Amino acid sequence: MSDELDEIQAIFFEECTEGLAAAEQGLSAMQTGDISAETIAGVFRAVHSIKGGAGAFGHADLTAFAHRFENVLDEVRGGKIAPTPGVIKVMLSSFDVLADHVETAKGLAPRPNDAAALAALEKVLADKGVVEDGGAPAAAAPAAAPAPVAAAPAEDDFGFMPVAFSLDDFDAPAGPAASVASWTIRFKPSRAALANASEPMLLIRELETLGATVESVDVSDVPPLRDLDPEDAYFTWLLSMPGDVPRNDIDDCFDFVAPDSLIEITRNEVEAPAPAFEPIPAPSLDLEPPAEDLIPFVPVTASIEDLTAQVQQVVADLAATPMTPTPAPVMPTESAAPKQANEASQTIRVDLSKLDLLLNLVGELVIRNSILADRLSPADRQRVELPELARLTRQIQDNVMSLRAQPIKQAFSRVPRMLRDLSVETGKQIELETVGETTEVDKGVIEKIGDPLTHMIRNAADHGLESTEERIAAGKSPVGTIKLSAEQKGARIFVRVQDNGRGINRERVKAKAIEKGIISADAVLSNEEIDQLICAPGFSTAETISNISGRGVGMDVVRSNVEALGGRVEIHSVPGEGTTFTMILPLTLAILDGMIVRLASQRFVLPLAHVLETVQPEPGQVKRTSPDTEVIDMRGEYVPVKRTTEIFGLNDDRLIEDSLVVIVESEHGKVGLVVDTIDDRREVVIKSLDQNLHPIRGLGGATILGDGSIALILDIEALVASANRYTPKGLAA
Amino acid sequence: MSKLILTVDDSASMRMLLKTSLTAQGYRIESANDGQHGLERMHEVQPDLLITDINMPKMDGFELIEAVRAEGQFRGLPILVLSTEFSDEKKQRARSAGATGWITKPFEATKLGAAIRRVCP
Known part of the structure; x- marks a missing residue:
């Protein structure tokens, strides 16, 4: 964090340099007679920005001086002080002192003596600009003036200096009376406040966190429906607040909606008028102890208890990490201390392995849920409130997942620097455009896409974009553009690297692939298939190995890295217009909503995100359209049919009319997958195969089903892609 | 999905400070570097909250808020203004422009978060 702040502070100092240059330029212009409003406003803005940033980084001396300087500039800007040559002279010498203060803030110089300049500025303010033209500002301020300024460094009129905690008046009523004293608050928001998007309920909630309770809402102002103005406010809230809450804190809540709203705060010293609230019993979560014969699977329940206990343990560990309390209704008492504790940081740092453990356990909990659902009859599921348990589990799971999500910006952040270097190396002019860098992705995914991304960018800069001369000759802008984008669609993240270069030279790619023996000389390939060859193992088209992307690592490595994450790489190229590489990645590496189907008496999981509909073919x-192509007529649309059994070499002699066809869709279009039966729909926890097995295209992993058996998860994207195009070496190769 | 905030400030360091602080609090951040740019980005970004500086070249913060409020689609949008001081006069100016609230610079992360939660659930 401090590194990050240092970095930002370095930028602030750069801005100071720019601001000082702008101010100097403006002041010089003023000196030569240009006293236009624009010039004056420019100087004011420069000094104002320096003050703002200095405050943020805790440079009190610089802030204080810039503030005094700004006061004078503000008066000049507002026409209250005329920019006479004398005043301009004071401003110029103040400028020099300001520049010295900036050097001090950078740690490059000792603190400048600014007493004379401050005095001169004060004098200009006090005299409304009547400065003898001849009098040097330094000389105009002999001993007397600097003293008070130096003695009281600005606390008085600085709205942004830390405000000392006030203990006056009502703040801390001492003695036993405090316990019965209370505040009564009446509040009716104004129409203007509502028009400015103030939300009364947020305000009420904030008051509630201070300890307030809503006593009643007066709706007597609500007019008949026909007279009701939907943009006006008619409710008046009546709240009571414990008397030990400082008045300032209550006023502060109303800061945004005062003064035109109705706000009445009165103090009741003796009697607490709070009505006696009937304590509402918490809804009982106890279940009727189920009869033994209805729930015979005690071990499963026990293991859920186990898991729940483990999750609780991890959560407790997390909570045990030093952290501050959540903003619960803690009542500030007589000192400021509890208040400060309440306002300290609301974030904690957590060891990633703890999150991983939590995610893993929640995954197991999801599986146990499935097992329970499997073993219980629908009536029993309701009886033990299994749907509620499933819903809670789902919420925990979503939450744990979001804990691991990070903006993809982290992976994008090194790209600008890399492109600047590449621009120098290649002599190409490259412009970077970034879109969607706030898209959130699982941290594990972010960590692993760095290398593929680097290679894709290098590839785009080196091979994709033409040289400046080539671009000009082709009638294009001399500056090439690389667009880096990320977006989430369903459960997938699309990361694109798009250049507006020459596009893929398909003739050359094909020739090279034949030469390398990747395809046979007589292979007939579509454009898309040729483009995909770039990612084939051992492929490299650069005629001369370049320093940049020809380092023995080709796009095939990009592909294998992305596939290891359960993703895919797609290439789309238009000759003369450019190439787009897309990494399609899973949002999470852990859980999937799936349809359980049977193929040749084995069970598989189809990711539900891809399933459009299911049909029993008439x-x-x-229809067979060629010896090895079948299509199904879906209300006039012909969708290719894939016998899933063939793909994995399973024996299947069923007639297609005895089977079901599941229509699935991916980026590549629709395909009908032939399955025997559909068993169920359920969430499955993805267990990776590649630690144990060689990656198999068409399979996305495995899972454990409710009955403890194992099912393989189908990778629909890969299946559809293979069904819709010729694959040189077959899918399962 | 976490809330999306558009921050408008002509100072890059202030934009980064806001971004660092707000990202750490779980918000998604987009930014613009002056009022005019901010107005353009509003349509593109469609944020849940707008935070704008006042003193900026081209179009200042108040003008930006007035322009934003003038568009029907942004009428219910919470808007916070940033400035180094808020006199009663300035608060009134902010209110009449259409601001929902304000944040005094320099800000502490917790104060910033509290001000945001006060206007944006």
């Missing part, structure tokens, strides 16, 4: 609905 005789004649499936």
Whole structure:
């Protein structure tokens, strides 16, 4: 964090340099007679910005001086002080002192003596600009003036200096009376406050966190419906607040909606008028102890208890990490101390391994939920409130997942620097455009896309973009553009690297692929298939190995890295217009909503995100269009049919009319997958295969089903892609 | 999805400070570097909250807020203004421009978060 702040502070100092230059330029212009409002406003803005930033970084001396300087500039800007040559002279010498203060803030110089300049500025303010033209500002301020200024460094009129905690008046009523004293608050927001998007309920909630309770809401002002103005406010809230809450804190809540709203705060010293609230019993969560014969699977329940206990343990560990309390209704008492504790940081740092453990456990909890659902009859599921348990589990799971989510910006952040270097190396002019860098992705995904991303960018800069001369000759802008974007669609993240360069030279790619033996010489390939060859193992088209992307690592490594994450790489190229590489990545590496289907008596999981519909084919609905192509007629649309069994070499002699066809869709279009039966729909926890097995295209992983058996998860994207295009070496190769 | 905030400030360091502080509090941040740019970005970003500086070249913060409020689609949008001081006069100016609230610079992360939660659930 402090590194980050240092970095930002370095930028602030750069801005100071720019601001000082702008101020100097403006002041010089004023000296030569240009006293236009624009010039004066420019100087004011420069000094104002320096003050703002200095305050943020705790440079009190610089802030204080800039503030005094700004006061004078503000008066000049507002026409209250005329920019006479004498005044301009004071401002110029103040400028020099301001520049010295900036050097001091940078740690490059000792604190300048600014007493004379401050005195001169004060004098200009006091005299409303009547400064003898001849009098040097330094000389105009002999001993007397500097003293009070130096003695009281600005606390008085600085709205942004830390405000000393006030203990006056009502703040801390001492003695036993405090316990019964209370505040009564009446509040009716004004129409103007509502028009400015003030939300009364947020305000009420804030008051509640201070300890207030809503006693009643007066709705007597609500007019008949026909007279009701939907943009006006008619409710008046009546709240009571414990008497030990400082008045300032209450007033502060109303800061944004005062003064035109109705706000009445009165103090009741003796009697607490709070009505006696009937304590509302918390809804009981106890279940009727179920009869033994209805729930015979005690071990499963026990293991849920186990898991719950473990999750609780992890959560307790997290809570045990030194952190500050959440903003619960803690009542500030007589000193400021509890208040400060309440306002300290609301974030904690957590060891990532704890989050991973939590995610893992929640995954197991999801599985146990499925097992329970499997073993109980629908009536019993309701009886033990299993749907509620499932919903809670789901919420925990979403929350744990969001804990691991980070903006993808982290992966993007090194790209600008890299492109500047590449621009120098290649002599190409490159402009970077970034879109969607706030898209949130699982931290594990972010960590692993860095290298593929680097290679894709290098590839785009080196091979994708033409040289400046080539671009000009082609009638394009001499500056090439690389657009880096990220977006979330469903459960997938799309990361694109798009250049507006020459596009893929398909003739050359094909020739090279034949030469390398990747495809046979007589292979007939679509444009898309040729583009995909770039990612084939051992492929490199650069005629001369370049220093940049020809380092023995090709796009095939990008592809294998991305596939290891359960993602895919897609290439789209238009000759002369450019190439787009897309990494399609899973949002999370852990859980999937799936449809359980049977193929040749084995069970598989189809990711539900891809499933459009299911049909039982009528005789004649499936047509053979070529010896190895079948299509299904879906209300006039012909969708290719894939016998999933063939893909994995399973024996299947069922007639298509005895099977079901699940229509799935991916980026590549629709495909009908032939399955025997559909068993269920359920959430499954993805267990990676590649630690144990060689990656198999078409399979996305495995999972444990409710009955403890294992099912493989189908990778629909890969299946559809293979169904819709020729694959040189077959899918399962 | 976490709330999306558009911050408008002509100072890069202030934009970064806001971004660092707010990202750490779980918000998503987009930014613009002056009022005019801010107005353009409003349509593109469609934020849940607008935070703007007042003193900026081209179009100042008040003008930006007035322009934003003038568009029907942003009428219910919470807007906070940033400035180094807020006199009663300035608060009134902010209110009449259409601001929902204000934040005094320099800000502490917690104060900033509290001000945001006060206007944006």
